[in-house]
């Protein structure tokens with residue numbers, strides 16, 4: 427019997443491709459793919475609320491029609507795990 431936690435975690439993997447960026451080219455490709463223009467200043471880190479641009483993006487998360495971003499501060503990156511994202515949405 428699966429626990430509720432395990433079930434959420436499992437399903438979450440199916441609906442949210444989560445990208446951790448390592449290289450600048452990966453960031454640019456992914457931003458293009460998701461049609462995200464960070465230069466418009468419309469994206470804020472979902473943890474700390476800072477405006478996220480190409481210089482400080484840590485993660486890009488696609489959730490249905492929404493694109494969520496996380497800045498690359500270690501505290502913000504650590505804050506994000508699947509269960510916490512699920513709770514916020």
Ligand SMILES: [Zn+2]
Nearest residue numbers: 471474497502
């Ligand atoms: Zn942040």
